[in-house]
Amino acid sequence: MARIFLGKFSNKFPEQIQRRFYAAGAEGGVWYGDVKINDYVFAAYEGRIVGLWRAKEYTQMKNSVNPQDDGVLLFDEIKSYEDVSVINNFTRCKHFIHDLNLVNKVTKSVRNLGFISIATTKDCPRPEDIEFKTSSINIYVALENAKVDYLKGDIRVVINDIEEMKILKIEKVVEGQFVLYKELNDLYEERNKEDGKFTIRKLNEFAVVDNATNKRKFLIELIEAVEKYGFYKVSDIIKLYDNLLVGRKRSATPNPASDGKIELEQKPDCDGLEENDEYAELAGLLNFNPNLILYGPPGTGKTFATNNIIDAFEKKYFNKNSSFQKAKEEKRVKNITFHQSYSYEEFIEGIRPVLNNDEGVGYKLENGLFKEFCINAEKELIKRANNALYVDQINSDSNIWKISLGERKSDDVYNECLQKNEIAIGWLKDSNLNELEYSEILDLLGDGKFGEKPINNAHTINAFANEMKVGDIVLVLNSPETIRRIGIVKSEYYHIQADDYTHRRKVEWLHELDYPIEIKKYNNNTILTLKTVYKLSKMSISDIVRMTIEHSKEKQSIEDRHQIKPYYMIIDEINRGNISKIFGELITLIEQDKRGQDTILPYSKKEFKVPSNLYIIGTMNTADRSIAVIDTALRRRFTFVEIEPDSSILAKYDNPIVNDHVDLIKLMNSLNGKIIEKYDRDHRIGHAYFMGIDSLNSLYQTWYYKILPLLSEYFYNDVAALINIVGNSFFDECGNVKYLSMNKQEKGYSEFEEQIIAIYQEQKNG
Numbered sequence: 001m002a003r004i005f006l007g008k009f010s011n012k013f014p015e016q017i018q019r020r021f022y023a024a025g026a027e028g029g030v031w032y033g034d035v036k037i038n039d040y041v042f043a044a045y046e047g048r049i050v051g052l053w054r055a056k057e058y059t060q061m062k063n064s065v066n067p068q069d070d071g072v073l074l075f076d077e078i079k080s081y082e083d084v085s086v087i088n089n090f091t092r093c094k095h096f097i098h099d100l101n102l103v104n105k106v107t108k109s110v111r112n113l114g115f116i117s118i119a120t121t122k123d124c125p126r127p128e129d130i131e132f133k134t135s136s137i138n139i140y141v142a143l144e145n146a147k148v149d150y151l152k153g154d155i156r157v158v159i160n161d162i163e164e165m166k167i168l169k170i171e172k173v174v175e176g177q178f179v180l181y182k183e184l185n186d187l188y189e190e191r192n193k194e195d196g197k198f199t200i201r202k203l204n205e206f207a208v209v210d211n212a213t214n215k216r217k218f219l220i221e222l223i224e225a226v227e228k229y230g231f232y233k234v235s236d237i238i239k240l241y242d243n244l245l246v247g248r249k250r251s252a253t254p255n256p257a258s259d260g261k262i263e264l265e266q267k268p269d270c271d272g273l274e275e276n277d278e279y280a281e282l283a284g285l286l287n288f289n290p291n292l293i294l295y296g297p298p299g300t301g302k303t304f305a306t307n308n309i310i311d312a313f314e315k316k317y318f319n320k321n322s323s324f325q326k327a328k329e330e331k332r333v334k335n336i337t338f339h340q341s342y343s344y345e346e347f348i349e350g351i352r353p354v355l356n357n358d359e360g361v362g363y364k365l366e367n368g369l370f371k372e373f374c375i376n377a378e379k380e381l382i383k384r385a386n387n388a389l390y391v392d393q394i395n396s397d398s399n400i401w402k403i404s405l406g407e408r409k410s411d412d413v414y415n416e417c418l419q420k421n422e423i424a425i426g427w428l429k430d431s432n433l434n435e436l437e438y439s440e441i442l443d444l445l446g447d448g449k450f451g452e453k454p455i456n457n458a459h460t461i462n463a464f465a466n467e468m469k470v471g472d473i474v475l476v477l478n479s480p481e482t483i484r485r486i487g488i489v490k491s492e493y494y495h496i497q498a499d500d501y502t503h504r505r506k507v508e509w510l511h512e513l514d515y516p517i518e519i520k521k522y523n524n525n526t527i528l529t530l531k532t533v534y535k536l537s538k539m540s541i542s543d544i545v546r547m548t549i550e551h552s553k554e555k556q557s558i559e560d561r562h563q564i565k566p567y568y569m570i571i572d573e574i575n576r577g578n579i580s581k582i583f584g585e586l587i588t589l590i591e592q593d594k595r596g597q598d599t600i601l602p603y604s605k606k607e608f609k610v611p612s613n614l615y616i617i618g619t620m621n622t623a624d625r626s627i628a629v630i631d632t633a634l635r636r637r638f639t640f641v642e643i644e645p646d647s648s649i650l651a652k653y654d655n656p657i658v659n660d661h662v663d664l665i666k667l668m669n670s671l672n673g674k675i676i677e678k679y680d681r682d683h684r685i686g687h688a689y690f691m692g693i694d695s696l697n698s699l700y701q702t703w704y705y706k707i708l709p710l711l712s713e714y715f716y717n718d719v720a721a722l723i724n725i726v727g728n729s730f731f732d733e734c735g736n737v738k739y740l741s742m743n744k745q746e747k748g749y750s751e752f753e754e755q756i757i758a759i760y761q762e763q764k765n766g
Helices: 013-020 086-090 101-104 183-191 200-209 213-229 237-245 275-287 302-318 324-329 370-382 412-420 438-445 456-467 540-550 581-583 633-637 646-652 664-678 694-716 718-726 753-764
Strands: 004-009 040-045 047-058 072-081 115-118 139-143 155-159 167-174 178-180 231-234 291-296 333-337 350-355 360-367 400-403 422-423 473-478 480-490 503-510 534-535 567-572 614-621 639-642
Touching: 004 101, 004 422, 013 040, 013 503, 040 072, 040 086, 040 540, 072 155, 101 115, 101 183, 101 237, 139 237, 155 237, 155 480, 167 480, 178 333, 200 213, 213 231, 213 237, 213 694, 231 237, 275 291, 275 639, 291 302, 302 324, 324 333, 324 503, 360 370, 370 567, 370 614, 400 540, 412 422, 422 456, 438 664, 456 503, 456 534, 480 540, 581 633, 614 718, 646 664, 664 694, 664 718, 664 753, 694 718, 694 753
Parallel strands: 004 040, 139 155, 291 614, 291 639, 333 567, 400 473, 567 614
Antiparallel strands: 004 115, 040 047, 047 072, 139 231, 155 167, 167 178, 350 360, 400 534, 422 503, 473 480, 480 503
């Protein structure tokens, strides 16, 4: 039997499909997946099988796909196909064996692999004789006694009962009888060891805990169908594997829902996000302009695109081992949503009322979300290769403390602290302050041995032991107007045995500065006092950054700059806010050539800048407000990229055929064609509305509770336009919605399916 592969060809390089080649260097390269001359390849492009090819030769050929290496694999075309879906037809072919390759890798982004080997059954015909439209099997999750009209080759995942829904085995219909489907059953057993097997209901509970919304949607549909009919017909075996057969995604972190067990991490078979090639070009725009807006109709995946752009930018321009998820975990991604009442005070800074139980209402100056995020991003600019780990611990909540190390007449304590990377204070040398609260400290100081002002001393000791935290900044007193060292607190308080100064914390000293540093201009023209430890409330992290940059002995090296991490602020619905009001004077400072320049903020009267490592990505729903009326100041300072509805994505990532009858691609294209005629292109329906539809019931809910309300909003009080778009079966003459039956009729279709199909068949016939 000839060897068969599925070849995944990127839509970024249509040249490969047109000229029938694959550019991945010389023979033996990992991308070829061991394809040999005369092997058969089903070429997959945008989620569809476009042809059956046979490997002809490895050779050299100039091409634009891989200009650095002329090595290519050429193919002869044996057969071409139309309208054959990878998910709906290829993965359900009765002549293929459903191993990991077929139920997972054929549609996923697998690192460094473009060709997936396909195992075949003993009775598989020649590749050119496979007719996908007549070779599809059905897949069910079912009770063993459920009444289902099983056909040859059909697969069923057998569950024990409705209450528990435990998976017992996976079977296949062979010669009219069920036999164990060894390959798929073994794959399930391998992915779910005995101590990690969960019932379907338990997996659904985990999906809630894990906030896995797509998985939960799939499992809820499955559970409801089994409760009602005794079985669930699966439209997409890839989703069956991902959401059910693979079990629960595991991590090394204990979860309350897992009864306290710490589970080993289960490595994914494929990369987490989709291929970033298509987003790399958009990521590159952030180098051209750090401000980007993605705009388009609702449901076009603007948020999904934003995440992938960040992922591509992280890998290409920061660290190849980084990702969107890692940036999010490091709190370098901030999501906000603009609305009509969003204000400058919320975004930049403002005076907010504060309730004081003793004195009533007071007022406090607070930073807005954007200013806070800028401070967090700006601290990256003081990084060096040797301190990056500790600078990462600084954030906008970090406090700045003045500290005196030792007595004024001696540098012994200061020098010891400098050498040991510590800070230290005296008082109560035999007491471990971890065990004491402020009131207890005050009581111990009250016997008169520690001066006449025990309250001041108690505040100092309590601040050092209980209030100071990791990531705070300490400035060491040199004189009332200067400091002689800056440090980053890197440990909690601890107590040592010594003659004096027994209270300690570890710090990371910033040595590469030109000390001493005059402090007045950074501390609002205020000198330092002799109190041992106190908070410098007039200073911010921005002042520390400014101080460090201005007094650095050497500029950052290339190695140092590689430590600077990018930060991303995502502003959803950016067109719904009053941009001039929200950004204020910062609308100028976000420009690329104005980054790093100072302005004086009106409330705090302090200098502020937008750092160069901060990227702003906005999204705009064009159905809310046309791009044509966007604030001119905003338009000048952002790069705009349109994200359009793309029905091909349904075939690439989902099964576009529902219940073997309804073609979602044709439905979406038909609706959008009519919307353009009756309204405009800004009000088309995005592909996200049609994704994740795994059953007729799911389509019914999406249609009646998402799509029809959206169309009713677009064509408010225009019943004629609504009927023109969806036909007269879904609205009466007054515009009231008519709910059609999902019960099967004599033809095998329900009334609902018939009228949905009529929407796009009507257009085709017309």
